[in-house]
Amino acid sequence: VIQTFFSEGISEEIQIKGRAARQGGDGSYSMVLSLGQLEKFKSGSESLMSLFVSKEYGPVLDNLRIQYIDTVRGSMALRVNSCMPQHNMSLDFINSLVTKNMNKINEYLGLFNKCPDEYLVKTDTRVLVLMDATGSMSACITNAKNAVGEMFKQIQIVLKENNVDSLFEIQFAVYRNYNAPIDKIIEWSEWTSDPSVLYAFIEKIKANFGMGREAVEMGLWHLNKEMAYDANKPINRVILIGDQPPNTLSEVVEHRQKIHGEAYWISKNIGPATTYLDQLKLIKQKNENILINSYYLNGVAAKTVFTEIAEKTGGTCKSLDVSEVSKAAQYLCGHTATNILDAINNNSTKLAKGQLVAAYQRKFICYI
Numbered sequence: 001v002i003q004t005f006f007s008e009g010i011s012e013e014i015q016i017k018g019r020a021a022r023q024g025g026d027g028s029y030s031m032v033l034s035l036g037q038l039e040k041f042k043s044g045s046e047s048l049m050s051l052f053v054s055k056e057y058g059p060v061l062d063n064l065r066i067q068y069i070d071t072v073r074g075s076m077a078l079r080v081n082s083c084m085p086q087h088n089m090s091l092d093f094i095n096s097l098v099t100k101n102m103n104k105i106n107e108y109l110g111l112f113n114k115c116p117d118e119y120l121v122k123t124d125t126r127v128l129v130l131m132d133a134t135g136s137m138s139a140c141i142t143n144a145k146n147a148v149g150e151m152f153k154q155i156q157i158v159l160k161e162n163n164v165d166s167l168f169e170i171q172f173a174v175y176r177n178y179n180a181p182i183d184k185i186i187e188w189s190e191w192t193s194d195p196s197v198l199y200a201f202i203e204k205i206k207a208n209f210g211m212g213r214e215a216v217e218m219g220l221w222h223l224n225k226e227m228a229y230d231a232n233k234p235i236n237r238v239i240l241i242g243d244q245p246p247n248t249l250s251e252v253v254e255h256r257q258k259i260h261g262e263a264y265w266i267s268k269n270i271g272p273a274t275t276y277l278d279q280l281k282l283i284k285q286k287n288e289n290i291l292i293n294s295y296y297l298n299g300v301a302a303k304t305v306f307t308e309i310a311e312k313t314g315g316t317c318k319s320l321d322v323s324e325v326s327k328a329a330q331y332l333c334g335h336t337a338t339n340i341l342d343a344i345n346n347n348s349t350k351l352a353k354g355q356l357v358a359a360y361q362r363k364f365i366c367y368i
Contacts, residue, residue, distance in 0.1 A: 003031045006038060010065065039135025040207050041068040071139045071328055078329045082149030082195075125168040125344045126191065126235045128226065129336065130219045132242035133174035133187070134210025140241065140297060140322055140332070144172075145202040147333035152195040154337050158360050159344070164351070166344045171226070172198050175219035177247075178255035180209035182268045186222050191233075211255075216246030216305075220279035221270075227286045234287060237343040238313075239336060240294040241320065245305040246276040276305065280312055293339055295320035334364065 001020045007013040020027030041064040052060055089108070096104035133141060159166060173188035189201035219240070227235055247255065252273045256265050266272070283290060292313040294306035297320050307317040320335060322328035341356035 001027065001029045003029070004033070006031075006033055006041065006061065006065070008065065008068065010062070036135055036210070038064060039210065040138030041065060068139060071322075072142055076146055078150050078333065079146035082153055085153070124166045125237075125340070125347050126233060127168065127170050127237045127239065127340050127343055128223060128235050129170060129172045129239045130223065130241070131172070131174050132176075132214050132216075132244065133205055133207055134176050134214055134244070135207050136210060136243055136298065138207035139328070141174075141202060141205055141207055143322060143329040143332045145199060147329045147336070148198045148202065149195045150329075151333045151337045151340075154333070154360065154364055155340055158337075158341060158356055158363065161363075162351070162356060162359055164344065164348070164356070166348070167193065168340060168344060169193050170198060170340070172201055173219065173222055174205055175215050175222070176209040177211050177213075177215045178252070179211055179259050182264075182270070184209060185215060186218050188222060188226075210244075212244065213247045213251060214242060214244045215252075216240075216242060216244075216309075217252065217274055217276045217279055218270075220276055220283065220309075221274060224279055224282050224286070227283065227290075235290060236347060237339055238290065238292040238315075239339050240292055240306065240309065241297070242295075242302055242306070243297040243299075245302045249273065249275050276309065280309065284313070289314075291315045291343075293317070295335065297322060334360075337364075 001016060003013070003016050007016070017029045020029040038061075092104065093108045095101075096108065129144075131137065131141070131144065155168075169191040170193070171189055171191045173186065175186050176184060178185065187205065189198055192198060223235070223238060252275065256262055256273055262273075290313055292310055293315040294310045294317045296302040296306045296317070303317070303319070309315075310317040318335075320331065322331060338357050338360055341360055342354070345351050345354065345356045
């Protein structure tokens, strides 16, 4: 038996090994992997090659698997916690059916069966979350998925306690690199105030198609496209999350020509080769007040350019440490929530500067 992928669970690997010997006959088992397949299991800034210097492949692989499972388990607890209110509401509904409490039944059904015009509400604040979705970002994407529900819940609590009646929408978009097909180099959700919509979108995202520097410039290209789509609904804030800097112009040209051919990209309405600086210039021309806060992961590879992107738009650049697996989803939740609250705060003339973020920090200190 030759296994050509790395199992997330040790039980699956053991089962595959068991296929090597049948009916008393001898067999053999080997595992053949590429480093790219292991990117999703890696945490921290060390390179995968450095992990295998000792040639002790088995223990290294087992450790990678344990770290990955711990990350998923930790963020899943956050997801479960955010689902509890909905779960309890469903149990109350079942009880109302049993006891024939029509008032409670009608109230519950009314929450989930609104007329279309009830959804047509004015949005005060729009925030775009732009994330690298190549192989090394797998754990971060899992954390984002499991943090969405808790993030919305926390934001609503802070808004309610500060008597803020504000409507906000979020779009989640991911970028990869030019070895991806056109429908995978950039993917995005609809603009929504419903955490379940964002969860469903992130659930479908697979971390792949990385190769060194990543297509951050395509993420910014998407931002430009969204800004041009509806000038009456400006984007107030962008959260950029990644672990690699954008491609240089020469790399963009080389990748586009070598992998799919320049004619392919032009035919898909992507336009000519571009850089992050080209896209930043267009962004500032459309809205000089837009603010991009950037977060770099796994060392300092992206720090310099991510700092430049943030500073050119008046934003800030920070390291997002998700190496502490038990708190990774909480940290991601906290940073995203405070960005959204700060954007809402800046849109209001009745709130003191930094009021909502300060309120969040007092209430959810463990998430910062």
